Amino acid sequence: MKKLFLMTVAVAALTAGTALAADLKxxxxxDSKFNWKSFDDFKAAHGDLKGETLTIFxxxxxxxxxxxxxxxxxxxxxxxxxxxxxxxxxxxxxxVIDTQAGSPPNVAILPQPGLLANLASxxxxxxxxxxxxxxxxxxxxxxDSWVSYGTYKGKDGKEAFYAFPYKAxxxxxxxxxPENFEEAGYKVPTTMEDLIKxxxxxxxDGGTPWCIGLGSGGATGWPATDWVEEMMLLMNxxxxxxxxxDNTLKFNDPKVVAAIEEFGxxxxxxxxxxxxxxxxASTDFRDSPKGLFTVPPKCxxxxxxxxxxxxxxxGTKLGQDVDFFxxxxxxxxxxxxxxxxxxxxxxxxxxxxxxxxxxxxxxxxPIAQEIWMAQSGFLTPYKxxxxxxxxxxTLRKEGEILTxxxxxxxxxxxxxxxxxxxxxxxxxxxxxVGGKSAQDSADEIQKTWDSIK
Amino acid sequence: xxxxxxxxVGAMIFGVAVCAAYFxxxxxxxxxxFPAKEGGDVHRVAVNLRRRGIIRPWxxxxxxxxxxxxxxxxxxxxxxxxxxxxxxxxxFVGGANYVWxxxxxxxxxxxxxxxxxxxxxxxxxxxxxxxxxxxTDRIWWGNIAKAVIFMPMxxxxxxxxxxxxFIYEYRGGTDAQIGLLNAIVQLFGGTPQVWITIPFWNNFFxxxxxxxxxxxxxxxxxxxxxxxxxxxxxEAAVIDGANGWQIFWKIMVPQVWGTIATVWTxxxxxxLKVFDIVLTMTNGQWDTMVLANLMFNWAFRGFDSGRSxxxxxxxxxxxxxxxxxxxxxxxxxxKGH
Numbered sequence: 001m002k003k004l005f006l007m008t009v010a011v012a013a014l015t016a017g018t019a020l021a022a023d024l025k026x027x028x029x030x031d032s033k034f035n036w037k038s039f040d041d042f043k044a045a046h047g048d049l050k051g052e053t054l055t056i057f058x059x060x061x062x063x064x065x066x067x068x069x070x071x072x073x074x075x076x077x078x079x080x081x082x083x084x085x086x087x088x089x090x091x092x093x094x095x096v097i098d099t100q101a102g103s104p105p106n107v108a109i110l111p112q113p114g115l116l117a118n119l120a121s122x123x124x125x126x127x128x129x130x131x132x133x134x135x136x137x138x139x140x141x142x143x144d145s146w147v148s149y150g151t152y153k154g155k156d157g158k159e160a161f162y163a164f165p166y167k168a169x170x171x172x173x174x175x176x177x178p179e180n181f182e183e184a185g186y187k188v189p190t191t192m193e194d195l196i197k198x199x200x201x202x203x204x205d206g207g208t209p210w211c212i213g214l215g216s217g218g219a220t221g222w223p224a225t226d227w228v229e230e231m232m233l234l235m236n237x238x239x240x241x242x243x244x245x246d247n248t249l250k251f252n253d254p255k256v257v258a259a260i261e262e263f264g265x266x267x268x269x270x271x272x273x274x275x276x277x278x279x280x281a282s283t284d285f286r287d288s289p290k291g292l293f294t295v296p297p298k299c300x301x302x303x304x305x306x307x308x309x310x311x312x313x314x315g316t317k318l319g320q321d322v323d324f325f326x327x328x329x330x331x332x333x334x335x336x337x338x339x340x341x342x343x344x345x346x347x348x349x350x351x352x353x354x355x356x357x358x359x360x361x362x363x364x365x366p367i368a369q370e371i372w373m374a375q376s377g378f379l380t381p382y383k384x385x386x387x388x389x390x391x392x393x394t395l396r397k398e399g400e401i402l403t404x405x406x407x408x409x410x411x412x413x414x415x416x417x418x419x420x421x422x423x424x425x426x427x428x429x430x431x432x433v434g435g436k437s438a439q440d441s442a443d444e445i446q447k448t449w450d451s452i453k
Numbered sequence: 454x455x456x457x458x459x460x461x462v463g464a465m466i467f468g469v470a471v472c473a474a475y476f477x478x479x480x481x482x483x484x485x486x487f488p489a490k491e492g493g494d495v496h497r498v499a500v501n502l503r504r505r506g507i508i509r510p511w512x513x514x515x516x517x518x519x520x521x522x523x524x525x526x527x528x529x530x531x532x533x534x535x536x537x538x539x540x541x542x543x544x545f546v547g548g549a550n551y552v553w554x555x556x557x558x559x560x561x562x563x564x565x566x567x568x569x570x571x572x573x574x575x576x577x578x579x580x581x582x583x584x585x586x587x588x589t590d591r592i593w594w595g596n597i598a599k600a601v602i603f604m605p606m607x608x609x610x611x612x613x614x615x616x617x618x619f620i621y622e623y624r625g626g627t628d629a630q631i632g633l634l635n636a637i638v639q640l641f642g643g644t645p646q647v648w649i650t651i652p653f654w655n656n657f658f659x660x661x662x663x664x665x666x667x668x669x670x671x672x673x674x675x676x677x678x679x680x681x682x683x684x685x686x687x688e689a690a691v692i693d694g695a696n697g698w699q700i701f702w703k704i705m706v707p708q709v710w711g712t713i714a715t716v717w718t719x720x721x722x723x724x725l726k727v728f729d730i731v732l733t734m735t736n737g738q739w740d741t742m743v744l745a746n747l748m749f750n751w752a753f754r755g756f757d758s759g760r761s762x763x764x765x766x767x768x769x770x771x772x773x774x775x776x777x778x779x780x781x782x783x784x785x786x787x788k789g790h
Contacts, residue, residue, distance in 0.1 A: 275625015419755030
């Protein structure tokens, strides 16, 4: 009887094993574009973790969650760790509540260095070590920038490397449908002046150049902050940008006000935006790119980061049905070169454990990147990954911008204090699009910033 | 799943058993300390019985009172202390947080909006609840109507927000409007609006949601009170030649006045705590910020425990007089009977 019982357990364990293996999107060892050696090495090094649990909290929901789970399955397969991923619509607040309540996940993955710096200063994060920081420095494109975005002051006031960058987003992109451009005879602009000329031309031809949507539930307003950051980078030096982010350059400085006004030239021009200015603030950012794909097109261009294809209509082929061009610099500012704005998610340990450490090491393997790259919506500045693994040329083009980048600036609002970058800045931009002047909006944001110093 | 259910069931059985054991044991203890048989000394027995009567309520209420102290009194005191400290709760800043609050535009805006909510929502809920209660008592399909009006009570605030988002939905340009409100506006030849982004008025669009949810509550309570009015008084009024309007205002309303006050104050307290609707609809943008959301934002976006504590205290201070008044009135009523 006991023997039979043991047999059943063994069979159950076996089938459970195969069921898990079947969850893997790409069978290990089969496709040569993947770095399977890194997977096997990781597996050999972490076989002793079976039965441990690991909780991961991240920003990915819906389709992105499925994509992340497909990567996580490889970690589970390699280690036997019982890993659970969860997320929340208001993840920025959720993680604060969880850490303050004393029930944090093992690993938190967040796209906001400002928020992480805050958590680190309260002692909620575990330092990852200088070795890892050096690793990032040498293995990532613009590695110094990435290390600095993961380095914060801890509770003891000492700086340490707390957050490992995993998955990057490229922001300086304008999406368009090549077919629409061909039909109307439009050319991809290479300078901001040309872009404005093109927009005017589209208006003249009876079309609408832009789809802009600022809606995002409780985070409404953030897409506008991307525009303003982009304008800051295109009109001012990277140093000015850094000073703006830490408020040595005041938010109501003429330079910043000019950048906001430049954004207004697009978003507050009723001829430029599909649906009129009134719909800009209320349209959900996830819905707004859909105007590109209607017949006739509601708009010809949509400025949004590299993650947006997740929200394109199903079956849209990147590089064919839709493509992007670099949000171009001003010809009048040749000294600024071609700055790139981006963002990314950073993985931190909020509750230390062996499995959590192993997970961070897993993220360092090329395979942890390539699995997601081969599907969609994933970019990495990691130079050792095989770019052939990217699902299409569009992603490969974006990825190469990142790995070869020299000047890279992180999304400014994510670096500012939470109350500004995820509060007053959003509200200020919503008010600005709603009719307030750039100066008034900027004054209001600076006032809040003064009040938290 | 099964293990979780078993744990839950186990916890329930254990909890009930512990409660029962506590009551049995404390009662037993009381009997041992103050015995009912003291060698025939009737006077002593009487004293013991009286002492038991005095101590027993304290014993029985003890757990509840101490839990209240831990979960209610302690946070209040801790919040008060935090309000005098800086963002991370370590540095004493005196009244700086209060000074900030008085000078902060957003804070003032929130106070103004809260007052707006307080002025409109409890009044509207009570008014509609009363009118509907009176009307539905007269018609044969009154119960069906009541059921329909009561139904929103069963929907969560966030769920209601999803429904109302569709009512206020706006589509730009030449797209067909899918929002109910804009469809109606178009039917009468008006231009569609982005309702929740119109400053000042958008507050009222959010309030309508809470009125929609809470009118059912007011209606049910008031309807029960109306049933309690003796038929004779109304009959007498009818015989004296009073019309419907007079019966309503001069007979019915005065007789259910106590209930109206209860409903009014209950909804007032609810309104002071309004949070979910604003969070899901606008998150305080387009000038719709209210105190609860401001507190949440400062606590979890601004990481400032001091400022959020000040806002929490303001909400508490606003609720307290209403609570006291309510309890006083309830006490007076029981004494009167």
